[in-house]
Amino acid sequence: MGNVFKIKELRYVPRWLVFFIDISIVSFSVLTIYLLLKKLYVKIYFIEYLNEKILTIIGVNILFMLLFKTYAGIIRYSTFFDFFKILWSSGSTFIVLLGLNFVSDMALGRPLYLYPALFLFFFISTLLMFFFRMLTKQIFSMVMDLNYKNVPSKIRVAVVGVGGESVSLANAIIHNPGHAYQLEGFFSARSDSKKAMLLGYKIYNKKELLKSHSLANQFDAVLIRGMMEKEEMEEWMTLALDRGLKVLKAPCLSKINEDRIVGGISPFQIEDLLDRSPIKIESEEVRSRHYNKSILVTGGAGSIGSEIVRQVAQLGSSLIVVVDQAESPLHELKLELLERFPDQNFKFVLADISNHYRLEKLFEDYHFSIVYHAAAYKHVPLIEDNPHEAVFVNIGGTRNLALLSRQYNVSRFVMVSTDKAVNPTNVMGASKRAAELFVQSLQNSPDNTTKFITTRFGNVLGSNGSVIPHFRKQIEKGGPVTITHPDIIRYFMTIPEACELVLQAGTMGNGGEIYVFDMGKPIKILDLAKRMIKLSGYTPDVDIKIDFIGLRPGEKLYEELLTDNSTTIPTHHEKIMISRDPLMEFEDIELLCKQIMRSAIKKESLQVVQILKIIVPEFISNNSEFEILDKIQEREVYQ
Incomplete structure (x- = not known):
């Protein structure tokens, strides 16, 4: 199936295609609403200018799509940030159309568009554009899973922590199944997250790992965030090693993009633990x-x-x-x-x-x-x-x-x-x-x-x-x-x-x-x-x-x-x-x-060495052939 889709080689859906699909969704939403109004025998104002009214809605929406760059995000990495861009674009379109309605109502005595129709258009278009992104993201993940389900010896990892950086790290692993890591859950020191789920994966408490040796068998390694405090890092490292788990370290997420995060995961080194707080230099x-x-x-x-x-x-x-x-x-x-x-x-x-x-x-x-x-x-x-x-x-x-x-x-x-x-x-x-x-x-x-x-x-x-x-x-x-x-x-x-x-x-x-x-x-x-x-x-x-x-x-x-x-x-x-x-x-x-x-x-x-001992009187040789010089000097002192 991977040879058919070659989805591994597809880095992202082209932006022009996303833009075209968004325009199609807007057009579909407008036509659907007018067909619905027609079926319900609702009277439409300025029916003779119907085409112009539809083109106005689509044109205003295109303007704000370009302004907010709703098409610019990589679909397979879509998040709520992309949803908010769509929301801003559709919301701005809605406000402009309300303004046109207000002007029309004041000048001509009746609105250009039916107010319920505008609300419906805003709701349907926003929902469909976001749904398109989530559906594409899910299809991409499913096909990638099919491509890599038979990949041998994947390292089963548990991400330490449930904060924003840990979630981003887990997302990076989920979105990059071609790498050697497979997310299996989260570890947390918090006790209020025992029955909670995050990204569809269970959160395990630190005490559970301490008490249960069988729990450790579900994982091969723990993954530590790059910006974790030294004391916390040492605690998790000791716990993991005592349970026979490998310890991996992720790079700092703020310095690289998500596509390179997983590639930057590396075995934890002793230098990571010995490194100390940054020096303040004038x-x-x-x-x-x-x-x-x-x-x-x-x-x-x-x-x-x-x-x-x-x-x-x-x-x-x-x-x-x-x-x-x-x-x-x-x-x-x-x-x-x-x-x-x-x-x-x-x-x-x-x-x-x-x-x-x-x-x-x-x-x-x-x-x-x-x-x-x-x-x-x-x-x-x-x-x-x-x-x-x-x-x-x-x-x-x-x-x-x-x-x-x-x-x-x-x-x-x-x-x-x-x-x-x-x-x-x-x-x-x-x-x-x-x-x-x-x-x-x-x-x-x-x-x-x-x-x-x-x-x-x-x-x-x-x-x-x-x-x-x-x-x-x-x-x-x-x-x-x-x-x-x-x-x-x-x-x-x-x-x-x-x-x-x-x-x-x-x-x-x-x-x-x-x-x-x-x-x-x-x-x-x-x-x-x-x-x-x-x-x-x-x-x-x-x-x-x-x-x-x-x-x-x-x-x-x-x-x-x-x-x-x-x-x-x-x-x-x-x-x-x-x-x-x-x-x-x-x-x-x-x-x-x-x-x-x-x-x-x-x-x-x-x-x-004898002269060196004169220059440095505190120089006393240890486990060395030159100890004889110290013994000679000691005898001379006592004579």
């Missing part, structure tokens, strides 16, 4: 700092750096120079940015920030106003095995950029740091803390005009090498999911949120500050892994095994945002605070940086 202040300015972003092809570039590209900068040593990611970013921001002036530079001469040429040529320094080595185990590389990039590269920024009078230097720099237990964190100390020391150095700013935050969702993509790959392979320790916890923040706060912090303060961000509540990695396994449709430790492999060299059970000796000062932005950490004089840290660079060139790992 956009005018941020924009004014960047507008018509030359901006440098190091590590620009990385997770954080590339998002900083994307956000800065929307602020009207005269030039954005993107520096990274990773060739392929930089090339991919270049293709993306040139397509997304064709009017923005970019310069993509393949360079290593440890190469001072390469960087100096950039500062000479482009006269930067702001430097965003996001380039760094960040993987704890790799850096623990290669401490000299952390010195070259995290310390030496930062030193190069900071000194050049001071030399070339850059207005603001913004360094992206990490919570691993706080009371570090690994070389990576200690190297970032040393970089922080160097940047801070320059603030009060002679003849300095640059504002040196440091931003410090925790893990970002979806960044290169982060835990969530890693777990996802392990689950896709069938497990096991590997966790270092059952009690390990981490803070998480989305990449856009982190970068928005970096840009905001870059506009604040007098320089020399370390800004720490509100990271929300820490998340237990074991709970995160279990939820990701459940969201993938598996049972933890049954379908997908969880293995504990022990803490990696230098890894902590938990991260901190503040050192033991620091205090925080609030700022005017609720999510940004200032950390008051111990400082070092420029001459002292400059001397130590030169010493550690010489040791790094010789690849003397123990010597490198």
